[in-house]
Amino acid sequence: xxxxxxxxxxxxxxxxxxxxxxxxxxxxxxxxxxxxxxxxxxxxxxxxxxxxxxxxxxxxxxxxxxxxxxxxxxxxxxxxxxxxxxxxxxxxxxxxxxxxxxxxxxxxxxxxxxxxxxxxxxxxxxxxxxxxxxxxxxxxxxxxxxxxxxxxxxxxxxxxxxxxxxxxxxxxxxxxxxxxxxxxxxxxxxxxxxxxxxxxxxxxxxxxxxxxxxxxxxxxxxxxxxxxxxxxxxxxxxxxxxxxxxxxxxxxxxxxxxxxxxxxxxxxxxxxxxxxxxxxxxxxxxxxxxxxxxxxxxxxxxxxxxxxxxxxxxxxxxxxxxxxxxxxxxxxxxxxxxxxxxxxxxxxxxxxxxxxxxxxxxxxxxxxxxxxxxxxxxxxxxxxxxxxxxxxxxxxxxxxxxxxxxxxxxxxxxxxxxxxxxxxxxxxxxxxxxxxxxxxxxxxxxxxxxxxxxxxxxxxxxxxxxxxxxxxxxxxxxxxxxxxxxxxxxxxxxxxxxxxxxxxxxxxxxxxxxxxxxxxxxxxxxxxxxxxxxxxxxxxxxxxxxxxxxxxxxxxxxxxxxxxxxxxxxxxxxxxxxxxxxxxxxxxxxxxxxxxxxxxxxxxxxxxxxxxxxxxxxxxxxxxxxxxxxxxxxxxxxxxxxxxxxxxxxxxxxxxxxxxxxxxxxxxxxxxxxxxxxxxxxxxxxxxxxxxxxxxxxxxxxxxxxxxxxxxxxxxxxxxxxxxxxxxxxxxxxxxxxxxxxxxxxxxxxxxxxxxxxxxxxxxxxxxxxxxxxxxxxxxxxxxxxxxxxxxxxxxxxxxxxxxxxxxxxxxxxxxxxxxxxxxxxxxxxxxxxxxxxxxxxxxxxxxxxxxxxxxxxxxxxxxxxxxxxxxxxxxxxxxxxxxxxx
Numbered sequence: 001x002x003x004x005x006x007x008x009x010x011x012x013x014x015x016x017x018x019x020x021x022x023x024x025x026x027x028x029x030x031x032x033x034x035x036x037x038x039x040x041x042x043x044x045x046x047x048x049x050x051x052x053x054x055x056x057x058x059x060x061x062x063x064x065x066x067x068x069x070x071x072x073x074x075x076x077x078x079x080x081x082x083x084x085x086x087x088x089x090x091x092x093x094x095x096x097x098x099x100x101x102x103x104x105x106x107x108x109x110x111x112x113x114x115x116x117x118x119x120x121x122x123x124x125x126x127x128x129x130x131x132x133x134x135x136x137x138x139x140x141x142x143x144x145x146x147x148x149x150x151x152x153x154x155x156x157x158x159x160x161x162x163x164x165x166x167x168x169x170x171x172x173x174x175x176x177x178x179x180x181x182x183x184x185x186x187x188x189x190x191x192x193x194x195x196x197x198x199x200x201x202x203x204x205x206x207x208x209x210x211x212x213x214x215x216x217x218x219x220x221x222x223x224x225x226x227x228x229x230x231x232x233x234x235x236x237x238x239x240x241x242x243x244x245x246x247x248x249x250x251x252x253x254x255x256x257x258x259x260x261x262x263x264x265x266x267x268x269x270x271x272x273x274x275x276x277x278x279x280x281x282x283x284x285x286x287x288x289x290x291x292x293x294x295x296x297x298x299x300x301x302x303x304x305x306x307x308x309x310x311x312x313x314x315x316x317x318x319x320x321x322x323x324x325x326x327x328x329x330x331x332x333x334x335x336x337x338x339x340x341x342x343x344x345x346x347x348x349x350x351x352x353x354x355x356x357x358x359x360x361x362x363x364x365x366x367x368x369x370x371x372x373x374x375x376x377x378x379x380x381x382x383x384x385x386x387x388x389x390x391x392x393x394x395x396x397x398x399x400x401x402x403x404x405x406x407x408x409x410x411x412x413x414x415x416x417x418x419x420x421x422x423x424x425x426x427x428x429x430x431x432x433x434x435x436x437x438x439x440x441x442x443x444x445x446x447x448x449x450x451x452x453x454x455x456x457x458x459x460x461x462x463x464x465x466x467x468x469x470x471x472x473x474x475x476x477x478x479x480x481x482x483x484x485x486x487x488x489x490x491x492x493x494x495x496x497x498x499x500x501x502x503x504x505x506x507x508x509x510x511x512x513x514x515x516x517x518x519x520x521x522x523x524x525x526x527x528x529x530x531x532x533x534x535x536x537x538x539x540x541x542x543x544x545x546x547x548x549x550x551x552x553x554x555x556x557x558x559x560x561x562x563x564x565x566x567x568x569x570x571x572x573x574x575x576x577x578x579x580x581x582x583x584x585x586x587x588x589x590x591x592x593x594x595x596x597x598x599x600x601x602x603x604x605x606x607x608x609x610x611x612x613x614x615x616x617x618x619x620x621x622x623x624x625x626x627x628x629x630x631x632x633x634x635x636x637x638x639x640x641x642x643x644x645x646x647x648x649x650x651x652x653x654x655x656x657x658x659x660x661x662x663x664x665x666x667x668x669x670x671x672x673x674x675x676x677x678x679x680x681x682x683x684x685x686x687x688x689x690x691x692x693x694x695x696x697x698x699x700x701x702x703x704x705x706x707x708x709x710x711x712x713x714x715x716x717x718x719x720x721x722x723x724x725x726x727x728x729x730x731x732x733x734x735x736x737x738x739x740x741x742x743x744x745x746x747x748x749x750x751x752x753x754x755x756x757x758x759x760x761x762x763x764x765x766x767x768x769x770x771x772x773x774x775x776x777x778x779x780x781x782x783x784x785x786x787x788x789x790x791x792x793x794x795x796x797x798x799x800x801x802x803x804x805x806x807x808x809x810x811x812x813x814x815x816x817x818x819x820x821x822x823x824x825x826x827x828x829x830x831x832x833x834x835x836x837x838x839x840x841x842x843x844x845x846x847x848x849x850x851x852x853x854x855x856x857x858x859x860x861x862x863x864x865x866x867x868x869x870x871x872x873x874x875x876x877x878x879x880x881x882x883x884x885x886x887x
C-alpha cells in the first residue's frame with residue numbers, strides 16, 4: 001500500500017486547468033503560510049479565473065506571485081507546484097508581457113513581470129528549456145521594440161521607467177541563464193541567437209543599441225564565473241566576434257561603443273577559459289587598456305583572438321559573417337568587412353574548418369560582390385584556402401557546380417589570378433594525378449581528398465583561364481608528363497583509385513578527360529600545330545588503345561622532335577629526375593618518350609655523365625621492354641658524334657646484355673652491336689671493339705641461325721675497322737683465335753653465314769699480313785684452306801687444335817665433322833715440342849664417340865687411332881715426354 005507523504009495533513013490538491021472549459025480548479029493545503037501569503041494565493045486563483053483585468057490587478061497578481069515565490073523559497077524542499085503549477089504561472093506572466101504596448105512605455109507591468117519571472121526561476125521545479133526560451137523571446141521582443149526614449153525634463157519618468165525595465169530584463173536574462181550555481185554556456189548561446197537578429201536585421205539604431213547592451217551585460221555577468229564546465233558547448237564565438245567586430249566600425253558612436261564593450265567581455269571569457277594560466281593576467285591587463293578603444297585597437301585584438309583563441313570551426317564562422325557583410329547592399333558594411341578580413345588575414349591563414357561551406361558561399365555570391373576592396377578580399381580568401389585546403393576547395397567547386405546545374409567561372413578566374421598560387425595549386429594537382437607513386441610534401445590528413453579524375457578536371461579548368469599563359473610554361477614539362485603518365489596508367493592498368501563520385505553528373509571517362517587536359521595544355525602554350533599533327537596521324541586514338549598505346553606515346557614524342565618543341569629539353573630533364581627512382585611506376589612510358597627525344601641533338605647534348613649513370617642503373621632492371629629501349633638509346637647516342645664519353649659508360653652494360661636469359665634481349669643486343677660497329681670509329685672506341693671481339697666468339701656456335709648470323713656480321717664489320725698497324729695484343733690474339741671457326745663455318749647450314757665468313761677471312765689475312773693465304777681464303781674450299789693454313793702456319797698448329805676442340809661442341813654436325821678431321825690432320829703434324837697436355841684431346845675425342853651424328857662418331861674413333869699412333873711414334877723417341885699408352 002502506498003504511504004501518504006503528508007501524514008499530518010491532507011495531501012494537497014494541485015491547481016488544474018481545463019483546456020476545454022478554461023476553468024481552474026484549486027484546493028491546496030495552505031497550512032504553514034502566513035495570512036499575507038494565503039491572501040496572495042487567493043488572489044492568484046481569482047486572477048487566473050478572470051478574463052479582462054486592469055493594470056492594477058496585473059501588478060497585484062505579479063506581487064502575489066512574488067510573495068508566494070518568497071514563501072516557497074523559504075521552505076525546505078519547497079515546490080511551487082504544491083500551490084500552483086509553475087508552468088501555468090509562467091505562461092500567464094508571458095501573456096501579460098506580450099499584452100503590453102510596444103508603442104509607448106507608461107506602465108511598470110512589463111518590468112514587474114520580468115522580476116516576477118526572476119523570482120519564479122529561484123524556486124522548484126526548474127523551468128524547462130522551451131519555457132526559458134519562450135520567456136526570453138517574449139521579454140526581448142517586448143522591450144527592444146519600444147520606441148526610443150531619451151532622458152528629458154518632460155519625459156523624466158518615462159526614461160526612468162525604461163531604465164528600470166532594461167535592468168529587469170538584465171536580471172531576467174541572468175537568472176534564466178543559470179543552471180545550479182553556474183551559468184550555462186549552452187543557454188547563453190540560445191539567448192544570443194534570440195538577441196542577434198535585433199542587431200543584424202534591424203535598421204533602427206536604438207534597437208541595435210539595446211541588443212548590444214544586453215549582449216555586453218550578459219557577457220560581463222559570465223566573466224564573474226572563472227569556472228565554466230560546459231564552455232565547449234558554446235560554439236558561436238567566431239560568429240559573435242565577427243558580428244561585434246563589424247559593428248565596432250559602425251559610424252554611429254553608440255553602436256560602435258556598445259559593440260566594443262561586448263567584444264571586450266567576450267575576449268575576456270575566451271582568455272579566462274582558453275589561455276595558458278600563466279599568461280591570463282597579462283592578457284587581461286592588455287585588454288583592459290583597450291577597453292572601449294578605437295576600431296584599430298579592437299581589430300588588433302580581434303586578429304590575435306582569431307589566430308590563437310578560436311577553433312577552426314569558429315574561425316570559419318567569423319569568415320562567413322564577414323563575407324555575408326561583403327555581399328550587403330550597404331557599401332559601408334562591405335568596406336568594414338573587407339577591412340576586418342584584411343587585418344586578420346594579413347599573415348598566413350591558420351587552420352580553418354567548414355571549408356566546403358565557405359567555398360559554396362563564395363561560389364554562389366562571388367558575382368554579387370561589387371565593392372572593389374571586398375572583391376579583392378574575397379579573392380584573397382579563396383586563394384589562401386586553395387593553397388592550404390586544395391582538395392576541399394577543388395572538390396567543393398565541382399560539387400557545387402554540378403548540383404547547381406550552372407557554371408560560375410569566377411572562382412576559377414580567381415584561382416588563376418595569383419601567379420605564385422597558381423603554380424602551387426598546379427603542382428599539388430599534379431601530385432594527385434599519380435596516387436600510386438610515393439606521396440610527397442603534405443602529411444596525411446583526415447580531411448577530404450580529391451581523386452585523380454577530379455584533379456585532372458581541375459587542371460583543365462585552370463588551363464582554360466587565359467590570364468596565366470606565361471606561368472604555364474614554367475611547369476609545362478612536369479604537367480605534360482604527369483598527364484601522359486596518367487593516361488598510360490589508366491589505359492594499361494585501369495583506374496584503381498576510384499572514389500565515391502556519384503554526385504558528379506555528365507562526366508567524361510577518365511582517359512578522355514586526361515587526353516583533353518593534355519591537348520588543352522599544349523594549346524595553351526602555343527603548340528596547336530603539334531596537336532593537329534598528332535590528330536592527323538591518329539596519335540590520340542593510339543593513346544587510348546591498350547594494345548597500341550606505346551605507339552601513341554612514340555608518335556607524340558616524335559611530333560615534339562619533328563616540330564622542334566621548345567620544351568623538349570625541360571621534358572627530358574624532368575623524365576631523368578623521375579627515373580632516379582628505380583621503382584618508378586611509369587618508367588616504360590618515360591623511356592619510350594625519352595628514346596624519341598634523344599633524336600634531337602640539343603636534347604642528347606644535355607645527357608651528361610650523371611644522366612648516363614642513371615640510365616646505366618636501369619640496365620639492371622632486366623625488364624625486356626625497358627632494356628630494349630635502353631639499347632636503342634645507345635644507338636641514338638652513337639649517331640651523335642659528340643657522345644663518346646657517354647657511350648664509354650654504357651658499352652659494358654650493352655655487352656653484358658649478350659648474356660641475358662631473355663632471347664629477345666640478346667637478339668636486340670646483337671642488332672645494336674652491329675649498328676654500333678658500323679657507326680663508331682676505331683680511334684675513339686678501340687677498347688670497346690677489343691672487348692666486342694672476345695664477346696662474339698662464343699656466339700659463332702649459336703643454334704639460332706639469326707643470332708649466329710648477326711654475330712658473324714658484327715665480327716666482319718669489326719674487322720673492317722681494324723688496321724694492321726693497330727693489331728696488337730690482345731686483339732691479335734683474338735683474331736688468330738677465330739680463324740678456324742671462320743674457316744669451318746664456310747660449311748654453315750646458313751648460306752648467309754657462309755657469305756659473311758669468306759670476306760671476314762680475307763680481311764683477317766689482310767690485317768695479319770698473310771698475302772699468300774688471302775687469295776686462297778677468297779676462292780678455295782674449306783679443306784684447301786685448312787691444308788694451306790696448316791702448311792704455311794705450322795707453328796700455330798697447337799693453337800689451331802685448341803680451336804678445333806672448341807668446335808667439337810658446335811650444334812651443326814657438318815662443323816663437328818670438319819673440326820674432328822682437321823684435328824686429326826693437326827695431330828699428325830705435331831712434334832714433341834708442340835704437344836702440351838694431350839689429355840684434353842683424348843677426353844674430347846672419347847666424348848665425340850657418343851656423338852648423335854654417326855659420321856662424327858666414326859671420325860672421332862679414327863682420330864683416336866691417329867692420336868694413339870702418334871703417341872706410340874713419340875714414345876719410341878728417347879726424349880719423348882709421353883707417358884705409357886692410355887687405356
